[in-house]
Amino acid sequence: MRVDSLDAYFGSVHAVKGVGMLVHDRQVTAIIGPSGCGKSTFLRCLNRMHETVPTARVEGEVELDGRDIYARGVNAIAVRKHIGMVFQRPTPFPTMSIRDNVAAGLRVIDGNRPSRRETDEIVEQALTRAALWNEVKDRLSTSAISLSGGQQQRLCIARALATEPRVLLLDEPTASLDPISTQAVEELVYELRTDMTIVIVTHNMQQAARVSDSTAFFLNGELVEMSATNDIFTTPQDDRTEAYITGRFG
Numbered sequence: 001m002r003v004d005s006l007d008a009y010f011g012s013v014h015a016v017k018g019v020g021m022l023v024h025d026r027q028v029t030a031i032i033g034p035s036g037c038g039k040s041t042f043l044r045c046l047n048r049m050h051e052t053v054p055t056a057r058v059e060g061e062v063e064l065d066g067r068d069i070y071a072r073g074v075n076a077i078a079v080r081k082h083i084g085m086v087f088q089r090p091t092p093f094p095t096m097s098i099r100d101n102v103a104a105g106l107r108v109i110d111g112n113r114p115s116r117r118e119t120d121e122i123v124e125q126a127l128t129r130a131a132l133w134n135e136v137k138d139r140l141s142t143s144a145i146s147l148s149g150g151q152q153q154r155l156c157i158a159r160a161l162a163t164e165p166r167v168l169l170l171d172e173p174t175a176s177l178d179p180i181s182t183q184a185v186e187e188l189v190y191e192l193r194t195d196m197t198i199v200i201v202t203h204n205m206q207q208a209a210r211v212s213d214s215t216a217f218f219l220n221g222e223l224v225e226m227s228a229t230n231d232i233f234t235t236p237q238d239d240r241t242e243a244y245i246t247g248r249f250g
């Protein structure tokens, strides 16, 4: 993925300022920075979620496989199928079963929806990849809200995986989870990158260090610095990055 001169606004608030970034294929890219610096907004520009906010506006380019997702005629819903997203708080559909939650994205696009048997296979695969299958296989028809927070978050990851995205965007996916669930999600992220490109927002620097290959530091809507995760935490080039990672603000 390649991001070029990206600006994002909420009305007159300039939340993302001229960001350019190369997101490496089949790697994990972490986005760190203090609260309010535009991490979530940037992430939401990567799959055209930002524009779902009424006063929001985006300028610039986001290329996936050489095609600008903001080009005229590109369908935003199709984009979100290829570039899946998981949010800070688990967002299962509360009235749907575990199975139907995972299958929910399959119906959104493509006139020909999969048969019941095909759907069951996709659901099993997605839950297996999300490391949740063994915990839920005997209660697929029960409500998703019967699951714990950590299970709900893995369910949301399974829902995103069901459409076989090329890219998975995670916005502080463990912020509301206990340490054991956090570890499960981190291990999952680490494993998934063999199949897909992952961008994860986190304000936990230890988490960025554990799961990512590259790290980007944002401040006041700008990308200050991006490099290999090990380099950014040992030899940051910018004073502001160093101040942040050594805990002088944040």
Ligand SMILES: Nc1ncnc2c1ncn2[C@@H]1O[C@H](COP(=O)(O)OP(=O)(O)O)[C@@H](O)[C@H]1O
Pocket (backbone or CB within 6 Å): 010, 013, 015, 033, 034, 035, 036, 037, 038, 039, 040, 041, 042, 053
């Ligand atoms: N829905 C919104 N309406 C107006 N301003 C918003 C909205 N969401 C975020 N902002 C503003 O955009 C800026 C960036 O926010 P955000 O991307 O959520 O930061 P982060 O994820 O780094 O905490 C902040 O100044 C925030 O107040």
Ligand SMILES: [Mg+2]
Pocket (backbone or CB within 6 Å): 039, 040, 041
């Ligand atoms: Mg945020």
